[in-house]
Amino acid sequence: MPSLQLTVLGSGTSMGVPTLGCHCAVCESTDPHDQRTRPSVLLSYGGHNVVIDTTPDFRFQAMRAHLDRLDAVLFTHGHADHVMGLDDIRPYNLKQKSVVPVYGASDTLAILRRQFAYIFEEGQPGSTLPLIELHDIEGPFELFGIKITPIPAMHGAQPVLGFRLGRAAYLTDFSSVPESSKALLRGLDDFVLDALRYVPHPTHSNVEQSLALIEELKPKRAWFTHICHDLGHVQTNAKLPANVRLAYDGLGFEVAL
Numbered sequence: 001m002p003s004l005q006l007t008v009l010g011s012g013t014s015m016g017v018p019t020l021g022c023h024c025a026v027c028e029s030t031d032p033h034d035q036r037t038r039p040s041v042l043l044s045y046g047g048h049n050v051v052i053d054t055t056p057d058f059r060f061q062a063m064r065a066h067l068d069r070l071d072a073v074l075f076t077h078g079h080a081d082h083v084m085g086l087d088d089i090r091p092y093n094l095k096q097k098s099v100v101p102v103y104g105a106s107d108t109l110a111i112l113r114r115q116f117a118y119i120f121e122e123g124q125p126g127s128t129l130p131l132i133e134l135h136d137i138e139g140p141f142e143l144f145g146i147k148i149t150p151i152p153a154m155h156g157a158q159p160v161l162g163f164r165l166g167r168a169a170y171l172t173d174f175s176s177v178p179e180s181s182k183a184l185l186r187g188l189d190d191f192v193l194d195a196l197r198y199v200p201h202p203t204h205s206n207v208e209q210s211l212a213l214i215e216e217l218k219p220k221r222a223w224f225t226h227i228c229h230d231l232g233h234v235q236t237n238a239k240l241p242a243n244v245r246l247a248y249d250g251l252g253f254e255v256a257l
């Protein structure tokens, strides 16, 4: 059966864990599972590597994952913790002598054009700019032979996209999921989803809300991501249902397509 390998490159919230200047038990934990870089996953299949989001930690994450080539980037939305590593794709442009296609909703692509204006402007001769090609996501599309289904959700008042790939889905930075998107999230083996902390947040799902969504959609397994320092790895896992676990940097599993 065709499959892909999903690797969690980063499982942390926008500030990362440890959080700068914080001395709480989780930030000072010696358990490597409590060290969370900014949220991103890697999809590897058929010799291709696709990342979802390029975080401010992208360079470090790519080194840690021994990422020797990069074939495409999918963007969930335009927040800084999801896009600011885009400049660091340049070594792949040089090595592969090619542009890297970038996929996102039109509002996300507009943010990229603004945040990274220098990419689209006439630059200094000889300076190395990221070589990207923007693709507007308007519905399901094929990428290197597999079907990618965008999952629209809301992140407070802002739209965000999750992605379904075969029997897995990745949905970060959401506070509500419309019924039409829930229909796209049924029959999952693995669901990687936002669960920031226990305390409610205006733009993120918390543990209670994400558990309710899991109860409704019934994936075989669920993995919480975009986790802040309120949630210690061992302590939180001990309280979660058996099929729900905190994701962690480096978590990997195979996904049936």
Ligand SMILES: [Zn+2]
Pocket (backbone or CB within 6 Å): 013, 014, 039, 079, 081, 082, 173, 226
């Ligand atoms: Zn985020």
Ligand SMILES: [Zn+2]
Pocket (backbone or CB within 6 Å): 018, 019, 022, 023, 024, 025, 026, 027, 028, 229
């Ligand atoms: Zn802390």
Ligand SMILES: [Zn+2]
Pocket (backbone or CB within 6 Å): 077, 079, 155, 173
């Ligand atoms: Zn966000």
